[in-house]
Amino acid sequence: VAPVIRTYHPENRLAKALASPGGITVGLALNRAEKALDDMRPECLSALDTKIEQIDATASAASFSSTESAIEAVYALSSEILHEAGMFGLAELSEVARSLCNLTDSLRQTASLDVQAIGVHVATMKLLRRPDVESDPPTRAAVLDGLKQISVKAAGGKT
Amino acid sequence: MRRMAGALDASRKLNLERISVLALEQSVFSRTILSQMLRGFGVKNIHSPRSAADALITTESSVFDLIVVDPTFDAGGGLEFARLLRRASGNKNRFAPMILAIGHSTKNAVGISRDAGANLVLSKPFAPKTLLERILWAAADKRPYVEVGAYVGPDRRFKDEGLPGNPPGMRASDQLRTSVGTAGEPSQPPDQSAE
Numbered sequence A: 001v002a003p004v005i006r007t008y009h010p011e012n013r014l015a016k017a018l019a020s021p022g023g024i025t026v027g028l029a030l031n032r033a034e035k036a037l038d039d040m041r042p043e044c045l046s047a048l049d050t051k052i053e054q055i056d057a058t059a060s061a062a063s064f065s066s067t068e069s070a071i072e073a074v075y076a077l078s079s080e081i082l083h084e085a086g087m088f089g090l091a092e093l094s095e096v097a098r099s100l101c102n103l104t105d106s107l108r109q110t111a112s113l114d115v116q117a118i119g120v121h122v123a124t125m126k127l128l129r130r131p132d133v134e135s136d137p138p139t140r141a142a143v144l145d146g147l148k149q150i151s152v153k154a155a156g157g158k159t
Numbered sequence B: 001m002r003r004m005a006g007a008l009d010a011s012r013k014l015n016l017e018r019i020s021v022l023a024l025e026q027s028v029f030s031r032t033i034l035s036q037m038l039r040g041f042g043v044k045n046i047h048s049p050r051s052a053a054d055a056l057i058t059t060e061s062s063v064f065d066l067i068v069v070d071p072t073f074d075a076g077g078g079l080e081f082a083r084l085l086r087r088a089s090g091n092k093n094r095f096a097p098m099i100l101a102i103g104h105s106t107k108n109a110v111g112i113s114r115d116a117g118a119n120l121v122l123s124k125p126f127a128p129k130t131l132l133e134r135i136l137w138a139a140a141d142k143r144p145y146v147e148v149g150a151y152v153g154p155d156r157r158f159k160d161e162g163l164p165g166n167p168p169g170m171r172a173s174d175q176l177r178t179s180v181g182t183a184g185e186p187s188q189p190p191d192q193s194a195e
Helices: A013-018 A025-059 A067-087 A091-110 A115-129 A137-158 B028-040 B054-063 B073-086 B107-115 B128-138
Strands: A007-010 B022-023 B045-047 B067-069 B100-102 B120-123 B144-149 B151-154
Touching: A007 B045, A013 B128, A025 A067, A025 A115, A025 B028, A025 B045, A025 B128, A067 A091, A067 A115, A067 B028, A091 A137, A115 A137, A137 B120, B022 B054, B028 B045, B028 B128, B054 B073, B067 B073, B073 B100, B073 B107, B100 B107, B100 B128, B107 B120, B120 B128
Parallel strands: B022 B045, B022 B067, B067 B100, B100 B120
Antiparallel strands: A007 B144, B144 B151
């Protein structure tokens, strides 16, 4: 029996509003959004450091409530860093956070907290946030490359 | 301007002053980042409930022109919110344009988001230009909505013709309808051809 298909043609209110008189140009809209982000930058970068510390504390705490909750906490924090660091041009930090997301996502399957692997990511993130490293693109690239090499070795060691 | 508008016509006028946006983001800063971008675009009315349950209640009493959801909002409640809203007969926001903003996106996550009924999936991090492009795309989306089996959302039989202006340099991962493969559940029986 073929499934019943119901089709709807709702009004797109967004399209109607966009085309209404008034408003601003795309150029001005983008300028204003960029300016608003720039204004937030110091506060957001400070919050990133706090999140890195929270991951460190979560992974190294001897008495987290459960392995699953610790994994979820690390995943949530690294996902936030991925987005927020990327928003402010910290591409390498965002990449390390993505790597940590991948790691914790895989840890969900085994329900085991790989404290050592998380610790390597935390150390890398802290290093990237050091002013002398943050202001030096080749060093940042080398730090990220180092993490990738460690990840490859670790993956090779498990197979 | 730090980043150029690219294929977006910088002189084009748009009016987002009167729209209402429902923005569901997990962290305080992600929520603030999204709100600040939207305010930069001229949006004045932004609602950010703290839970998926509150968000659903809000949709029963307020009308939204755009919904932006992080699927991980409220411990995965964002995705469930999307599914429930699309299936909420009588809800005025049932067919509101919906963008799912995914942080750590896997192919599986994008497919699941698509099957929840989203119009678009947006990979984080994203620049203001990318968000604005997606909003314009959502506004230009003329696809009807279909309800078939467990799926309620934009009709996926329609060909993807790209973003308005077809901007260069867009990441393939941002293009929902070109990156997710087949749906988890078909929006039409296999023996029916697309109209």
